Amino acid sequence: MINFNYENDFNLDNELVLSEWLSKVILSEGKTEGEINYIFCDDEYLHKLNVEYLDHDTLTDVISFDYTMGNEISGDCFISVERVEDNAKDFKVSFDEELKRVLVHGMLHYCGYKDKSEEDEKAMRDKEDEKLLLFHVKQ
Template sequence: MKNSWIIDISYGHESFREEAPEELVQQRVSSILETLGVEPCELSVSFVSDDEIQELNKTYRDRDETTDILSFVQDDEVEDFSWPELVYEDDAQPAEIRVLGDMVLSLDTLKRNAQSFSVETDEELFRLLIHGVLHLLGFDHATNDESEPMLVQQEQLLVKLGGSKR
């Protein structure tokens, strides 16, 4: 199943590659998708600065503030944007790939979060990738309270995947 995921990774600044290496991000997102049993899909992950994510947050959520991650779910009902992409599996019939959407992470906020929560930046990166994938799969939370079912699932996945040092 691993070969059927298309994970596009981009960086707002070249220096962000060192903080969130492409190979590591690919591996982490693949392990999340595999653990959740997600079928062939495509998604993107972009790493940006606080200024860039603040502008996106203002434009798309009407919140003029920074945030750690934004998830933009691909709406399957928007006809103007749906063209099928095909994957061929072992000479079988082509399978349509589900486009999940886009995740945008601020590395600036990620680092502040890690310091605030007394965790390594690597752990916080893994946490945010899980968080974003869950949003792209349709999960949501009303608050940031740790008892929110989505946030409980996020932390359980983080432990299961070996990303938590707690």
């Protein structure tokens, strides 16, 4: 089950469409869907988590806490709406496209993809692009 939660004024207007797409992403990776929580917040909220749990004193767009057991994907994915807005401007894409990329990025971490090395980061970007195409495929 995919849940969307809000720690700020932001609200998705297409939760069902996004959750159906993210479920397709999970299936396309040969995984099963457990409990996945997306929590939308601001920079301050996510920065506190980054410092407290990861010992990183930086702003970030997404932090994924992975509770996956075996093949069943589960986790809490925190997303800073402010970072997504800024990144969309920097990358010259729409807010919606950048948000989808961040949503699927968190999910791909649960599927086992990493992004710490340059090689892993490229593989993650390629996988994000592949999964973004799934969004436009009718069920």
